[in-house]
Amino acid sequence: MTRFFAWFALIFGCLYFLLPLVGMTEFSLKMRRGEYSFDAYRRVFEDQRFWDTFGYSLALSAATIVVGVLLVVPTAYWVRLKLPQARPFVEFVTLLPLVIPAIVLVFGYIRLYNTSSVLPLTGSAFGTDFLLTMGYTTLALPYMYRSVDTGLRTIDVATLTEAAQSLGAGWITILARIILPNVMVAVLSGAFLTLAIVLGEFTMAALLNRPAFGPFMQLLGANRAYEPPALAVIAFAITWGCMGLMQLVTRLSKHERAKA
Amino acid sequence: MSFLTISHLEKAFGSNLVVKDFNLEVAKGEFISLLGPSGCGKTTVLRMVAGFETPTSGSITIGGQEVTGLKANARNIGMMFQAYALFPNLTVADNVAFGLKVKGVPRAERESRVSEMLNLIGLAEMAGRFPFQLSGGQQQRVALARALAPSPRVLLLDEPLSALDAKVRVSLRNEIREIQQRLGITTIFVTHDQEEAMSISDRIVVMNAGIADQVGSPFEIYNRPTTRFVANFVGTLNTFAVKVEDSAAGKVRLGGALLTLPPGLSAGMGAEMAIALRPEALRLGREPGYETVIKGWIEEVHFMGSIIRLRARVAGELVVMDTFNRADQPPPVPGTEVEISLSGKDAIILNG
Numbered sequence: 001m002t003r004f005f006a007w008f009a010l011i012f013g014c015l016y017f018l019l020p021l022v023g024m025t026e027f028s029l030k031m032r033r034g035e036y037s038f039d040a041y042r043r044v045f046e047d048q049r050f051w052d053t054f055g056y057s058l059a060l061s062a063a064t065i066v067v068g069v070l071l072v073v074p075t076a077y078w079v080r081l082k083l084p085q086a087r088p089f090v091e092f093v094t095l096l097p098l099v100i101p102a103i104v105l106v107f108g109y110i111r112l113y114n115t116s117s118v119l120p121l122t123g124s125a126f127g128t129d130f131l132l133t134m135g136y137t138t139l140a141l142p143y144m145y146r147s148v149d150t151g152l153r154t155i156d157v158a159t160l161t162e163a164a165q166s167l168g169a170g171w172i173t174i175l176a177r178i179i180l181p182n183v184m185v186a187v188l189s190g191a192f193l194t195l196a197i198v199l200g201e202f203t204m205a206a207l208l209n210r211p212a213f214g215p216f217m218q219l220l221g222a223n224r225a226y227e228p229p230a231l232a233v234i235a236f237a238i239t240w241g242c243m244g245l246m247q248l249v250t251r252l253s254k255h256e257r258a259k260a
Numbered sequence: 261m262s263f264l265t266i267s268h269l270e271k272a273f274g275s276n277l278v279v280k281d282f283n284l285e286v287a288k289g290e291f292i293s294l295l296g297p298s299g300c301g302k303t304t305v306l307r308m309v310a311g312f313e314t315p316t317s318g319s320i321t322i323g324g325q326e327v328t329g330l331k332a333n334a335r336n337i338g339m340m341f342q343a344y345a346l347f348p349n350l351t352v353a354d355n356v357a358f359g360l361k362v363k364g365v366p367r368a369e370r371e372s373r374v375s376e377m378l379n380l381i382g383l384a385e386m387a388g389r390f391p392f393q394l395s396g397g398q399q400q401r402v403a404l405a406r407a408l409a410p411s412p413r414v415l416l417l418d419e420p421l422s423a424l425d426a427k428v429r430v431s432l433r434n435e436i437r438e439i440q441q442r443l444g445i446t447t448i449f450v451t452h453d454q455e456e457a458m459s460i461s462d463r464i465v466v467m468n469a470g471i472a473d474q475v476g477s478p479f480e481i482y483n484r485p486t487t488r489f490v491a492n493f494v495g496t497l498n499t500f501a502v503k504v505e506d507s508a509a510g511k512v513r514l515g516g517a518l519l520t521l522p523p524g525l526s527a528g529m530g531a532e533m534a535i536a537l538r539p540e541a542l543r544l545g546r547e548p549g550y551e552t553v554i555k556g557w558i559e560e561v562h563f564m565g566s567i568i569r570l571r572a573r574v575a576g577e578l579v580v581m582d583t584f585n586r587a588d589q590p591p592p593v594p595g596t597e598v599e600i601s602l603s604g605k606d607a608i609i610l611n612g
Binding site: 155156159160162163164165166167168169170173177178181182253 | 310311312331332333334335336337338339341343345346347348349358359362363403406407410416
């Protein structure tokens with residue numbers, strides 16, 4: 001009986017997630033009347049705005065990942081090593097982006113950094129991109145912090161640090177050569193989550209008026225029928241591709257096999 | 261001439277003083293063990309020498325240089341940890357080369373030093389392996405090579421054998437001692453295992469509640485403990501209550517027998533005190549050259565191979581004695597009445 005419910009739950013769960021995907025994919029292939037075709041996909045790929053916005057969001061997600069790694073890895077490391085009592089507080093801070101809507105954050109940015117403020121970041125494209133990167137870093141913080149913190153939990157941070165120190169290493173060497181390589185899979189998992197967030201983010205990019213992928217998807221969705229599901233399938237493919245890459249990296253990094 | 265000097269070292273965590281007025285002078289090339297029960301402060305002393313803890317007061321000097329305020333990575337000290345602490349992302353060769361790389365040693369020189377170190381520990385063929393592909397003993401040997409590669413001034417060993425099984429522990433401790441003597445490196449070894457400390461140390465510091473109770477050679481620590489704690493902590497002791505008959509001549513009465521103690525009896529005539537005898541100082545049967553013979557009843561017999569440990573009831577007290585195994589002489593069975601020979605010269609006078 002228990003086994004029956006287990007199978008039922010599994011099949012129900014699979015159908016719940018897969019059916020909409022199958023439906024959406026099927027619909028995206030029905031652009032040509034009466035037969036399946038990749039016309040919708042061709043249209044998307046032929047649209048220069050797709051490549052422009054996708055490239056823009058990809059560049060910004062790369063910047064976000066760099067800022068996120070530089071911010072989170074040393075912070076999570078330091079909290080584990082020297083300030084374990086501050087962990088609940090830091091965790092609370094990193095969770096704040098989940099309860100503060102992006103729209104509140106972006107309005108705050110616009111008020112603080114508008115053209116008549118002391119720091120008029122919204123006055124230039126570079127300044128706005130910088131602001132958007134910081135905003136994305138904030139949105140990705142809960143995922144990046146948790147990934148890195150979980151990675152740090154799998155290694156003996158204190159002893160490895162002391163071993164490296166006794167061999168003459170300073171903080172930067174310890175972080176770059178010992179800590180970061182040992183949490184690389186966790187960092188990559190946080191990085192791919194960040195990529196997924198940045199590619200799909202609409203509110204911040206739209207309100208800061210930047211040519212990102214999120215607003216493009218919204219624009220396409222509001223005006224076309226078959227291209228938006230094609231775009232959604234492409235977005236899913238990118239995300240799953242990233243997850244596959246993550247698995248590949250885990251398998252290829254020899255020292256990670258010990259943990260498996 | 262002392263190479264490593266620890267003077268009036270103290271460490272407090274909040275109101276808890278874990279190391280109290282610790283003083284030690286270590287000669288160059290000497291192997292010193294810090295021995296004591298858990299929480300006695302031995303690891304804290306080691307960590308202060310390494311630079312991982314800041315002393316509350318006192319000073320540490322290595323080779324004439326005051327290092328108390330120096331950061332851990334500037335002290336040029338090698339360290340081995342209980343948990344191996346090999347870098348999981350680096351191969352054996354890269355682990356050993358790490359300290360040299362940090363120092364900026366040129367590649368050719370680095371490679372030659374790594375190969376020299378791997379040959380020293382007998383793991384040259386494992387250079388390309390990752391730590392998870394090695395056994396515990398092999399990992400700890402790599403940790404030793406890694407600690408020694410940058411030619412540190414002092415080698416610190418923080419219970420490096422505790423996580424290993426008994427057989428590997430014995431072979432590795434002999435290997436560590438052999439390499440230490442060959443390189444002539446000043447070494448401090450922290451352990452709670454007295455056998456380990458006694459077998460490889462030049463001198464032992466027995467620590468109790470943050471204080472160095474006694475510093476001496478393994479022979480001195482075992483045979484002439486100066487405090488009751490050291491006497492009880494190191495080895496097994498049989499304690500006897502005696503009465504002083506002649507303090508100048510060192511004569512005491514144990515039951516009906518008169519014993520002559522080694523010099524150092526401070527109690528006055530008629531005083532009641534305690535003396536102790538090691539298990540091997542008690543001989544089964546009537547032995548020539550021993551001062552007296554007392555009667556006892558065997559209660560337990562533990563055959564341990566070359567040694568047989570006997571527990572006998574003597575004047576209401578349970579005493580432990582060790583005797584060598586002899587193929588032609590089976591051990592007594594429990595319940596047998598036996599004669600036990602002993603001498604006052606073997607006794608340890610327990611003061612305090």
